[in-house]
Amino acid sequence: MQDGPTAYPDELPGVARACDMLAAGQALVVPNPPPMTYGVVATQAWEVNAVKGRPVDQNVAVSLHDPSEWAAVVPSLDLPSRALDGVVSLLGQRLSLLLPVRADRPPPRWVAPAVRAGQLAAFDGRWSPTAAIWDRFPRLFGSSANHTGWPPAATAQEARIALGHECEVIDGGPFDLESSSRRASTLVGVGRDGRLRLHRRGAQDQSWSSPGGYLAHLAAVAGMSVAESPEDPG
Template identity: 35%
Template structure:
């Protein structure tokens, strides 16, 4: 597997791979894991060794490009922008039914929901400015754990996939894992849809309910109000968990009338 460094030659190699339509493995900021990214869903899935049409997430850090296509009011759009950009979760958000997903968003949509990965990170700003939106999945083969360092990446992918080595930019003493996934349920609010590193670290620190705390921090940041005024308000009422939140693994989406859940793995 060819390894690119964070220098001019490495940038050129990764840039060229994406321009050719290939997938590349990229680091994300601690405590998140490495990801596989490409301009097409098929390239991501080919690198991961799974069916070419398996759902993946859209990576578009410019939230203003995505927001108009979501069935959220202005307050929830602002909250989602904070959750993606600051908390760095993955999110399932409802699509506007009268709009339809544009071509660049459609591959990340299933059953009227869009799977969004919004991480913005300065070391990757040059890449996202040139290539976003991208499609992204966790850096692992089917059945494996997401790679959290270069060594794990190298054992999981073939020689045709370029990897950008970001270990020196990450805090390797910290636990790393895939992101927590949140889902917005119309009429009910936000729920934890899949456990991940954010809620795990929150629980490890002995803090109170992750979702309620996160929504309260979002509201406080957006409204510039003290946290204490939000804990028992809207954030607390909307904080609830889905059945999928009680187990690690795939994000599950159920379509109208579906008899069983479908995998929506990142």
């Protein structure tokens, strides 16, 4: 919903054209803030899956960057009210989150492709260099920029090789780093008790030696707590 403490420059070249392509129903490869890899976004979940060469009905994460759309999802989250502000803080850390949903009150129909086994896969993709995309499209789905089974694209060149024949690639330019230093986003689960658990290591936690230490840091930032078993065995 807002950029973090890092200040980024103005809009990258090609963003205006990319907005028109999204409006026409095409998927798009976008750069993410370092040290994250590139991602694929689209207004429809099946478009993301089609570009990645996987079943069009596969679950895809949803970006909750728009305050109104976030407010519409909140009543469906099976979380203590005290945890909701913490979730917003976590989204601001560019994490991918798994959020429990209520069985008796499903989320808005448009986010259904992001729900699996009672968990909503969510992130916040908005950042300054591509902000016009997120501001124009309050409803966006996303995934890593790769075909299933292949590493996510760490640079614009890698993204063009992997998916450039399928969709437009916005070049991150000065934000491109060596492939070895970029990762897909860290995936953190929030339990129904509001406690945090690490489901997948990634860009945000790579400098931390242990899941517990990283989650303790997140918990302090978000005013939350850590599950007794901080790392998901699955």
